Amino acid sequence: MADPALVPAPTAINMHGQLPATSQSQSSVNAGKAPKAPPAAENETWRLPCVRESFQSRGLSNETQAILLSSWRESTQKQYRTYIKKWVSFCNQREINIFETTVNNVLSFLTDLFNSGIGYSCLNSARCALSSFLQLNNELNIGTHPLIRRFMKGVFVLRPTLPRYNVTWDVNVVLKYLKSLSPLSSLSLLQLSQKLLMLLALLSGQRGQTLHLIDVRNIYITADYVKVTIGDLLKTSNPKRHLGELNLSSYSIDADLCVVITMKHYLERTEPLRASVTTLFITSQRPHKPVSRDTIGRWLKTVLQNSGIDVKMFKPHSTRSASASTACALRIPVDTIIRTVGWTKDSVFRKYYNKPVSLDVEMSKRLLDNCK
Incomplete structure (x- = not known):
């Protein structure tokens, strides 16, 4: 085997050493150093106010809220944002509590989305978005509630999502x-x-x-x-x-x-x-x-x-x-x-x-x- 030839100095690295953090990404953190979490109220990148307000109602500190909000990747936030806005509009029109509601209201909301023409995959995203902050009066999780699970099975039968x-x-x-x-x-x-x-x-x-x-x-x-x-x-x-x-x-x-x-x-x-x-x-x-x-x-x-x-x-x-x-x-x-x-x-x-x-x-x- 020929002697290993490293890439020129600016691009070479000893693979057995610690990897440097990529300059273009904020996701890599230097070993041994914990990132300082900004207050949730100042963290404008999340743009999920309903989720933040849900955390605030639980009495969580700003620092704790920021860490919890960080659990959602940017792509997930973007996906959730659309359906959270629709949920807020739905609740305002019917004078429903945004954060605490009944399974009937959630099913009505999902039905409205279904009637608008979206399929199983998008409806599943909407369900996940609501699950991130919404509490049902009976304290059951939206994602595991038997009626909502049955509703989603019905959506798949009526409007199946097949592989591309x-x-x-x-x-x-x-x-x-x-x-x-x-x-x-x-x-x-x-x-x-x-x-x-x-x-x-x-x-x-x-x-x-x-x-x-x-x-x-x-x-x-x-x-x-x-x-x-x-x-x-x-x-x-x-x-x-x-x-x-x-x-x-x-x-x-x-x-x-x-x-x-x-x-x-x-x-x-x-x-x-x-x-x-x-x-x-x-x-x-x-x-x-x-x-x-x-x-x-x-x-x-x-x-x-x-x-x-x-x-x-x-x-x-x-x-x-x-x-x-x-x-x-x-x-x-x-x-x-x-x-x-x-x-x-x-x-x-x-x-x-x-x-x-x-x-x-x-x-x-x-x-x-x-x-x-």
């Missing part, structure tokens, strides 16, 4: 397009960025959120492999688990599909453009800033479209299903797929991601070997 995809696209089609993007030195920065992004998405099976959070300080490269550690909270992060280290091997059979070579070239190309930016992916136009999560999705969509995939049917997140399904079809053990992608149970893969075709090092290599 019953099949997935052929990974070979996209790999052949990526292979055509060569040599790397002739590619524009945008093309190079899109090629690296799609290789990472397919060979690791990760969400766009995870790829968006990759930090160059948490990347370790040798001639034979690249290791990436995510130092930020992810959608699936919890006190007991976090995504493990991503390990991707070089692919000597075809340098045009080698993620290690592509990663090295991208880091060398972008090093003089980064200034203080440490996120892996930066914008292709000046000033070179960290790309947004939406940009990651657009880049993935562009590659799919250029490869000939129907982007009206398949969204950027479909790379996760396509990667895992192809790995399963190649008889890569399900345990390997689950460990590589970061799922905790094989039931998640089998129920939501294993689709017929219309990681660790082994997974990425087998996926590339399948490209004819």
